[in-house]
Amino acid sequence: MPKPTKTELTKYRAVLERQLASLRGDVGSMRDEALRASEQDASVDHMADQGTDNYDQGFMLGLIENEEETIQHIVEAIDRIEERGEWEFGICPLCVEEAEGGAKKKESAAKKAAAAKKAKAAPAAKIDPWIPKPRLEYLPWARYCVRHQEAEERNREIA
Numbered sequence: 449m450p451k452p453t454k455t456e457l458t459k460y461r462a463v464l465e466r467q468l469a470s471l472r473g474d475v476g477s478m479r480d481e482a483l484r485a486s487e488q489d490a491s492v493d494h495m496a497d498q499g500t501d502n503y504d505q506g507f508m509l510g511l512i513e514n515e516e517e518t519i520q521h522i523v524e525a526i527d528r529i530e531e532r533g534e535w536e537f538g539i540c541p542l543c544v545e546e547a548e549g550g551a552k553k554k555e556s557a558a559k560k561a562a563a564a565k566k567a568k569a570a571p572a573a574k575i576d577p578w579i580p581k582p583r584l585e586y587l588p589w590a591r592y593c594v595r596h597q598e599a600e601e602r603n604r605e606i607a
Contacts, residue, residue: 449578452538456581460537460588461529467589468522475515482508518589525589538584540593543577 452460482505528537535541579593592600 449576449580451536451578452581452584457529457537460584461526463588464522464526464529468519468526471515471519471522475512475519478508478512478515482512521589521591524591538579539577540579540591540596541577542592542596542599543575547575547577 524533525537527533528535535544577593579590583590583594590597
């Protein structure tokens with residue numbers, strides 16, 4: 449995939465800013481609702497009602513936490529568009545690491561291959577560090593390509 453153009457970056461930034469404003473409003477209203485629930489009179493008629501209220505509040509706090517994480521990812525994506533981030537917008541940093549690590553391995557392998565030039569080997573597949581545009585269209589705050597995002601989620605499930 450090629451690097452995003454300036455026009456595409458402008459479009460992604462506008463989408464990110466709209467999503468950010470929406471999420472900040474949602475989180476604000478969810479916080480208000482969670483606080484209202486915690487300030488309600490604790491003398492509920494039945495223990496089951498109190499348990500339900502506690503579950504609802506815990507669920508709401510979990511949603512708030514997830515939304516705040518998404519907000520952080522959006523802010524980081526906007527920073528990357530403005531070239532203030534840790535890496536360039538639209539690039540998968542794990543693919544870059546992989547490509548750089550592969551280059552080092554290729555150097556030592558090249559010496560071995562030069563010594564043992566019996567068979568003609570196929571060239572190694574070049575790693576494209578750019579996140580595919582359809583993924584950025586769907587999720588403009590994506591930090592990783594699909595392959596690395598799946599690996600991150602698997603690691604999160606294990607932990």
